Amino acid sequence: MDKNKVKILKNFKDTDSFSLKKRREIEMNSLEYLINSGYMNLDTPILESADLFFKKSLGSTSGNTYTFVDQLNQQVSLRPDFTASIMRYVFSNFTENFHGNGKYCYSGPVFKFENSADSFHQTFQVGAEYISNDKKGYESEVILDAVECLKKNKINDFKINIGNVGILRDYLFSLGLSNTLIEFFLTNIKVFNKENYEDELLSKAKFQNLIKSSEKITNLNKNDIQKKFQSNLQSNLGLRSNDEIIERYLNKLSNQIIESKFKIVIEKLNQLININLNDLLNNSLKIDLDLEYFTKLINKLLTTGISKKNICIDFSLTRNLAYYNGVVFDLICDDKLIGGGGRYDELPSMLGYSADVSCVGFGINISMLTDITIKNKNE
Amino acid sequence: MNEVLKIFIPSSGSLSKGALNFFSNCGMEVKKESDRKLVGKIEEMENVEIYFQRSGDIPVIIDRGIGHIGVTGLDRYLEHCENSTTSKIVIDDIGFGDSSLVIAVPTGWIDVDNIYDLIEISYEYKKRSENLKLATKYPNLVRRKLEKFDVNNIVFVSAAGGLEAAPMIGYADIIADITVTGKTMIENNLKPLNDGILFNSQACVIASSNISNNLNNTYLDIINKLKKSDLK
Numbered sequence: 001m002d003k004n005k006v007k008i009l010k011n012f013k014d015t016d017s018f019s020l021k022k023r024r025e026i027e028m029n030s031l032e033y034l035i036n037s038g039y040m041n042l043d044t045p046i047l048e049s050a051d052l053f054f055k056k057s058l059g060s061t062s063g064n065t066y067t068f069v070d071q072l073n074q075q076v077s078l079r080p081d082f083t084a085s086i087m088r089y090v091f092s093n094f095t096e097n098f099h100g101n102g103k104y105c106y107s108g109p110v111f112k113f114e115n116s117a118d119s120f121h122q123t124f125q126v127g128a129e130y131i132s133n134d135k136k137g138y139e140s141e142v143i144l145d146a147v148e149c150l151k152k153n154k155i156n157d158f159k160i161n162i163g164n165v166g167i168l169r170d171y172l173f174s175l176g177l178s179n180t181l182i183e184f185f186l187t188n189i190k191v192f193n194k195e196n197y198e199d200e201l202l203s204k205a206k207f208q209n210l211i212k213s214s215e216k217i218t219n220l221n222k223n224d225i226q227k228k229f230q231s232n233l234q235s236n237l238g239l240r241s242n243d244e245i246i247e248r249y250l251n252k253l254s255n256q257i258i259e260s261k262f263k264i265v266i267e268k269l270n271q272l273i274n275i276n277l278n279d280l281l282n283n284s285l286k287i288d289l290d291l292e293y294f295t296k297l298i299n300k301l302l303t304t305g306i307s308k309k310n311i312c313i314d315f316s317l318t319r320n321l322a323y324y325n326g327v328v329f330d331l332i333c334d335d336k337l338i339g340g341g342g343r344y345d346e347l348p349s350m351l352g353y354s355a356d357v358s359c360v361g362f363g364i365n366i367s368m369l370t371d372i373t374i375k376n377k378n379e
Numbered sequence: 380m381n382e383v384l385k386i387f388i389p390s391s392g393s394l395s396k397g398a399l400n401f402f403s404n405c406g407m408e409v410k411k412e413s414d415r416k417l418v419g420k421i422e423e424m425e426n427v428e429i430y431f432q433r434s435g436d437i438p439v440i441i442d443r444g445i446g447h448i449g450v451t452g453l454d455r456y457l458e459h460c461e462n463s464t465t466s467k468i469v470i471d472d473i474g475f476g477d478s479s480l481v482i483a484v485p486t487g488w489i490d491v492d493n494i495y496d497l498i499e500i501s502y503e504y505k506k507r508s509e510n511l512k513l514a515t516k517y518p519n520l521v522r523r524k525l526e527k528f529d530v531n532n533i534v535f536v537s538a539a540g541g542l543e544a545a546p547m548i549g550y551a552d553i554i555a556d557i558t559v560t561g562k563t564m565i566e567n568n569l570k571p572l573n574d575g576i577l578f579n580s581q582a583c584v585i586a587s588s589n590i591s592n593n594l595n596n597t598y599l600d601i602i603n604k605l606k607k608s609d610l611k
Binding site for chain 1: 482485486487488489490492493496499500503504505512546547549551552553567568569574
């Protein structure tokens, strides 16, 4: 008869009363701190238009999002995080009257499909977003608020991994790379942590047709391509136009780089990724890069209660999301990623709002924090 | 009334012929009164009935426990029942029905050679608030395979037949379909991607996970005979 029993969905779990009490305690402690620090508490629907999350990540997280078509034939998603919903709320309600800083905090369930047996698809998050008309600053405030949420819940043993996607992007641009190659390195930045990173990057670049055999510039123009591929271009083009196809073909050619240059970029990027906290603080960098603003941020964190042992500089950190454009950080506790955040100034415009603002935020997985707290107590 | 073990075999095409040969080679000759009849028997197996159904319907018939054993394409089974707890693959390759699930794009897409190009094109579509549309009879299988390449932002449009014409008539941009030689694709101005083979398929034997005690001996007897086949 066992086979007829309705069971809980795979990768979902029930919460017993003890864990629920603990989780609510963590949620309340964090929210209380954030509200007292000037954040306005908001709530948004669990279900949103799938486009909201798609545009936010430029598609990069759509495979992990619970998306389906509802009875009104709308494509909808269970929120994978709060940031996009909070941005939608803020900018659709304040477009004309938005004149100053806005600090918003939230808590609730989020849903993310992950292809791993031991991860849960529904977790609880608490977090905050700091939106401002000033184009710089607030990273240290937001990081310190995230840390304070941990401390309010008696989590003092944590690590903050900090990187900066903006610096990484600018550095790649300064090496003369095309946008496609910059995106290639940003997408594959974690490969640098592997032993055979050079071979793997080269093979990936070859697979993506990014490596050319010689420096000779192919001076092909639109007409040459049209002539060369006349019969193909006169046949089936599907839903794309002739011009669009030729333009992308030419772009593909111009994005290619020769192997020796590609290897030099790998070497230089590796130098940036290997910068550690001491190099940064002692100003003993072997790389020609303006890190003054970033160093100031680290110094500010160190002078406001976070010790050196809690901070790790990691320029390979990108948080896998397309919308970050500056500082990014991960919060690690008990060797587990329990939260993180960063700067995402371009998110409002990605969502279709014309707001020239600066946005910094963080989110903490309080389901995981609850498990860690209970485990630590038992030990 | 005596319980009967129900075996489902494809009703037409090469899978049907292959399945009947396969059973015959395993010492189980399937008899039916006429070609049009959709029910048959195996000699000396009184409590076994053979049913002929479309190969695409057989996975769900077995998965829902309507039938006990079935012959179908591996592609069809995985499309409908991958990770199912109510049915299973008993023999994943019974030696016929070889084919591949392939992604193909219009021949005019001279800028597209591999799946990475597709990722880029899908992002370009998204930037202008459009969706790259892929027509396939296998949306689940194709989605799972493409996700491994981080291709997420593709909209699947369902199609039952004549897939090769979909890009020409504007119904979809690209297709993913089962092919043996790829000739039909090429004749319809489509080119398979260099790395576009998502999956290699062949005929397989599937079975329900819930066989009653009354039928278990007959079930095991048949499965053992099928597993000993020389064709495999």
